[in-house]
Amino acid sequence: MAYSYRCKDYPGMEACPASFTAESEAELWKHIELHGSVAHQEEPDKWSSEDRQQIKSLIRES
Incomplete structure (x- = not known):
């Protein structure tokens, strides 16, 4: 299994x-x-726990 994250999916980071x-x-x-x-x-x-939870919600498993 692999885990992935795209910075542009985080609100305010669309240009990254x-x-x-x-x-x-x-x-x-x-x-x-x-x-x-x-x-x-x-x-x-x-980073606040809310920031970390937001990031965690954007992590995808494949």
């Missing part, structure tokens, strides 16, 4: 072309957090 696919959801979260930090100058450790 980044997408990630990983073998596990834990690995995918590492990619998402690194991307948020590097590309969007965010601090993932300060």
Whole structure:
């Protein structure tokens, strides 16, 4: 099974072309957090539980 996430699916990030696919959801979260930090100058450790739930709702299993 693989897990994927497209940044443009998150509200307000429609212009971002980044997408990630990983073998596990834990690995995918590492990619998402690194991307948020590097590309969007965010601090993932300060993301609210609502932000994390929104991201989780956009993760797809295949």
